[in-house]
Amino acid sequence: MRISPEAAWLQFNRRVLLQTERPDFPVLERLRFLEIWAANLDEFFSARISRAFLEERGSEGYKALLAEAKSQADFAEDCYRRFLQELEPLGMRVLSPEQLSKAELRYFGAYLAEEVAPRTDLIQPEGLADLSSRALYFASGEGLLQNLIRLPESIPRLLPIPGREGSFVRLGELVRHRNDLFLPHPAKLYELRVIRLASLERSRVDWDELPEALEARLDGKVSHLEVEEDFPPHWAEAIREALGLAAEEVFRLAPPLDLRFVGILVAAGPGKERFASRPPEKPRRFIKNPWPTLDAQDLLLCHPYQDYRAVEAFAWAAASDPKVEALRATLYRLGRENRLAEALIAAAKAGKDVAVLLEARARFDELLNLYWGLRFSAAGVRVLPLPGKKVHAKALWVQRGRKAYVHMGTGNYNALNGSLYTDLSLFTADPKVTKEVAAFFRALETRHAPAPILIKTGPAIREALLEAIQKEAHKKGQIILKVNHLTDPAILAALEEAAEKGARVDLIVRSTLTLLHPKFHARSLVGRYLEHARVAAFKNRGKWAVWAGSADLMPRNLDRRYELFFPVLDPKAKRRVLRLLKSQLKDDVNTFLLYHDGSQRALWKGKHDAQRP
Missing domain, CATH: 3.30.1840.10 (Polyphosphate kinase middle domain)
Structure with a gap:
């Protein structure tokens, strides 16, 4: 349907x-x-x-x-x-x-x-x-x-x-x-x-x-x-x-x-x-000094269960570290108060090279972004010109001596969202990733279309997903997509074909799903927290391939925006994402099952609450 x-x-x-x-x-x-x-x-x-x-x-x-x-x-x-x-x-x-x-x-x-x-x-x-x-x-x-x-x-x-x-x-x-x-x-x-x-x-x-x-x-x-x-x-x-x-x-x-x-x-x-308070887990060692942690391995956090303030701490560590030379960030919905934005301002005032792509066209937040544009410019932060496409990517790049560090996420750099929305944060010093994020920012700065290879943006996100879906189009295949909106005709057609060929297709779609197929296992989670992470996982004959990023799977996002969809390469981080997905597929407390005839049924009184990991 x-x-x-x-x-x-x-x-x-x-x-x-x-x-x-x-x-x-x-x-x-x-x-x-x-x-x-x-x-x-x-x-x-x-x-x-x-x-x-x-x-x-x-x-x-x-x-x-x-x-x-x-x-x-x-x-x-x-x-x-x-x-x-x-x-x-x-x-x-x-x-x-x-x-x-x-x-x-x-x-x-x-x-x-x-x-x-x-x-x-x-x-x-x-x-x-x-x-x-x-x-x-x-x-x-x-x-x-x-x-x-x-x-x-x-x-x-x-x-x-x-x-x-x-x-x-x-x-x-x-x-x-x-x-x-x-x-x-x-x-x-x-x-x-x-x-x-x-x-x-x-x-x-x-x-x-x-x-x-x-x-x-x-x-x-x-x-x-x-x-x-x-x-x-x-x-x-x-x-x-x-x-x-x-x-x-x-x-x-x-x-x-x-x-x-x-x-x-x-x-x-x-x-x-009201809901009883749930203090988030704090990665204390990382918050105190993020560089040694990332020199050893990637770090993946699931917000709000793990403290979003770790993201802000990463930005402040960069702002205050004399070894840090440059910072770049994409910013979308900042709100009136934002410690990460203040860290970028502090870094610029300390003489570091700071540039931001502040997306002034974020719907209903345009006036606040004008406010932040003035503050950034007055502090010496370079506010990059807006490209023809809206920039919805979530990335923070730091150059520290000869080494670069990156944060990429599924949610906005916004502390209120970080406490109420479920999102993923990936921190890495992997040169394969940091070089591509640096190139992404260089392209924006020079007004060229970004074209990363390992990380995907624009229509390349669709191409990568279509290739992965097609590889799962067999009886032992399995696909798990978790997004807010799934409306892209090409991706839906590929999922339909994979399901018809015997693959298990699990869809966790919070808001908008425009194809309901008898062989899809579709659900929507609505609960205490707003489900916001965008994740794709493919069984890949037992060697799961996992992606995450800022993009919902809509023609608008894939064709008219610069998003970032990145592979989760670190084995420990990948296992964590898969646990999250499988937990949500078991949820019977916050779930609505979405049936192919357009009806929906609430599962509220079960024992597995995916929002209490």
């Missing part, structure tokens, strides 16, 4: 939503998944639906996508109400204004007048075409739609009630209650919000052009409208027509809209209702 990438991704988001029902998760962690689901659905309508929105609107397939998204949204609203009941015994409540005392109402009236009303926009119906993506609005009027109120995004959607620990009131409900502070004349208010497509118009944008491109993104087409269930039908129709949407692109939902705000409840809840 073939399904579209958009439909496969929505199936993944349903798996996320179903985590709200996990019997083994504390209530606040289940509630956190409701927040994650809501943010994911916003991302779907702002980015992942782009192709279908632009090419397939009105088709049955497109309508089916919207029907699935609406079904999830209705389920999520029911979840929210069930969570409110579950939270009450914990002393946590979301109250209505009618449940507040007179003194509390006076306080919040003053709060609205002092903090909210001055930051609130009152918009006439003529401004409908300019509604901001993801902002929460209220509509009002007498008969006809007359006003729109935009709530300020700088103020939390849930406000704590002074003197009542654990109790909150929704900002939107307070605005409804005191609408006289926001409107010329008191009137009933109704919630609505829109989502716009948010992809950059130009993929080949360079640093000097990025601010302009980000400004242009504000004009993206509206792909989605949400209104509360009691929203006047003639107003909703007028807004729909003004935004150029079809009827199925408008969702009527029970308020409150935009459930991302439940993260406030998660943060405020009691610690006993």
